[in-house]
Amino acid sequence: MNRLILLCLILAGYVAVQAKTLVVYYSYTNNVNRIVAELTKQIEADVIRVQPAEKGVDYAANNYAIGSAQISAIRNKPNDASSYPAIDSVKVNLAEYDCVIIGAPLWWSNMAAPLQTFLLHHGKDMAGKKIGLIVSSASSGISGVESDAKRLIPKGDFMSPSLWIRSSQTSNAASMVSNWLKAIGYDNISGINDPASDAQNEKILGIFNLSGQPISDKDHATNGIYIVQYINGNRINTKKVAIR
Ligand SMILES: Cc1cc2nc3c(=O)[nH]c(=O)nc-3n(C[C@H](O)[C@H](O)[C@H](O)COP(=O)(O)O)c2cc1C
Numbered sequence: 001m002n003r004l005i006l007l008c009l010i011l012a013g014y015v016a017v018q019a020k021t022l023v024v025y026y027s028y029t030n031n032v033n034r035i036v037a038e039l040t041k042q043i044e045a046d047v048i049r050v051q052p053a054e055k056g057v058d059y060a061a062n063n064y065a066i067g068s069a070q071i072s073a074i075r076n077k078p079n080d081a082s083s084y085p086a087i088d089s090v091k092v093n094l095a096e097y098d099c100v101i102i103g104a105p106l107w108w109s110n111m112a113a114p115l116q117t118f119l120l121h122h123g124k125d126m127a128g129k130k131i132g133l134i135v136s137s138a139s140s141g142i143s144g145v146e147s148d149a150k151r152l153i154p155k156g157d158f159m160s161p162s163l164w165i166r167s168s169q170t171s172n173a174a175s176m177v178s179n180w181l182k183a184i185g186y187d188n189i190s191g192i193n194d195p196a197s198d199a200q201n202e203k204i205l206g207i208f209n210l211s212g213q214p215i216s217d218k219d220h221a222t223n224g225i226y227i228v229q230y231i232n233g234n235r236i237n238t239k240k241v242a243i244r
Contacts, residue, residue: 025103127155
């Protein structure tokens with residue numbers, strides 16, 4: 001029956017829907033900015049750079065006093081929106097994305113405050129999405145930043161491991177990012193980077209609606225988005241298909 005459905009999909013003119021990735025980051029001294037530049041040479045993604053609303057602030061002055069005060073305010077009242085520093089408003093429709101990669105500087109063992117503000121506003125809209133986390137710190141371990149991300153994106157589907165790049169390793173970002181993308185199986189995420197030209201080597205295993213139910217004969221003509229599970233060589237994968 002799957003072959004019959006596949007034939008119908010082809011006759012109906014199906015279009016593979018590429019999964020989309022959003023990269024969102026903040027960077028004060030540009031280390032994360034450089035990491036994101038390497039990342040976006042390796043993957044296709046839309047990119048948002050979070051900007052604090054208050055301009056020209058020297059977060060490094062007086063032993064990082066301002067950043068320290070911002071982190072303390074969030075730690076004291078994490079559920080109070082007024083604890084978070086204002087950022088420039090960002091227009092983003094998270095429904096467009098299957099995967100979100102967050103690039104975060106570490107501040108006092110936590111996620112840099114302006115990025116926490118962005119996630120406070122938008123993290124709930126990332127429910128069910130694949131979430132990747134890249135953290136830059138001078139030397140401190142990143143578990144506090146991972147906890148912040150999980151608190152602010154409570155229903156995110158976090159990919160493991162996170163990538164930790166120390167400031168001194170920023171110039172190695174290209175190879176560290178490349179190895180990390182392999183470690184999290186980035187290419188296998190819902191057809192991301194799935195080469196359409198390889199379609200002739202794919203054997204369809206099943207076709208499902210977005211609730212995960214196999215579609216029956218009478219459903220196959222309905223316009224909409226379906227998930228096709230297929231095997232290519234020894235790799236089982238899925239991709240979204242739109243019937244129009
Ligand atoms: C306010 C503030 C607090 C920081 N606290 C720490 C810290 O506790 N431990 C650490 O290893 N690095 C700390 N850093 C250093 C940054 O994590 C590091 O320089 C990182 O690479 C910055 O990323 P960016 O250049 O993208 O802003 C701090 C930096 C700032 C500005």
